[in-house]
Amino acid sequence: xxxxxxxxxxxxRSPIGExxxxxxxxxxxxxxxxxxxxxxxxxxxxxxxxxxxxxAGIDSVGFRSRRLTRPIAMSADLILCFEKKQRRDIVxxxxxxxxxxxxxxxxxxxxxxxxxxxxISGLTIQERLMSVVRRSAMIRPMLDESPDIVDPIGKDxxxxxxxxxETNTAIRRILTSMxxxxxxxxxxxxxxxxxxxxx
Numbered sequence: 374x375x376x377x378x379x380x381x382x383x384x385x386r387s388p389i390g391e392x393x394x395x396x397x398x399x400x401x402x403x404x405x406x407x408x409x410x411x412x413x414x415x416x417x418x419x420x421x422x423x424x425x426x427x428x429a430g431i432d433s434v435g436f437r438s439r440r441l442t443r444p445i446a447m448s449a450d451l452i453l454c455f456e457k458k459q460r461r462d463i464v465x466x467x468x469x470x471x472x473x474x475x476x477x478x479x480x481x482x483x484x485x486x487x488x489x490x491x492x493i494s495g496l497t498i499q500e501r502l503m504s505v506v507r508r509s510a511m512i513r514p515m516l517d518e519s520p521d522i523v524d525p526i527g528k529d530x531x532x533x534x535x536x537x538x539e540t541n542t543a544i545r546r547i548l549t550s551m552x553x554x555x556x557x558x559x560x561x562x563x564x565x566x567x568x569x570x571x572x
Contacts, residue, residue: 374499377449383409383438408441410462421533455522479519481543484550
């Protein structure tokens, strides 16, 4: 399974999403990468994002940005982005990706919805994630609209922290929902104290 995390420049939010997911999914066969809808190839991660990841024990020195292309989008099984405009841009570039492209907070809601109702199926985390993707068209109209995660580029460090916290919380909600013995209490607890210490 390939998960693609997409923001605008691929230097602030999506590198955090990519590297957090990579850390959380260690030991699985899931491949995680990122790109930017308007990204320029070869840029380093923003220093504020690097600082947050470093404090969490995640090395981002080797990270380099890249621009989203149709082949990159088409090769992904699940695309997570941060703004509604990014989702529109992704789908415009690769129309068939509409079925598996979500705001990260929106997908977290879907995963929790499915978990509470026993709608997640599969033995591996890959199978379980894809079972949510397959049900997404039915589930989306039942959920509240997910807010964008604000682009922190050029802003104070506190804005980077907030974007990182929101990203991390959404990722944790997704992965907690994939547990085979799900209970809402587990999610509640993870939201209270399950964030990476740096973010």
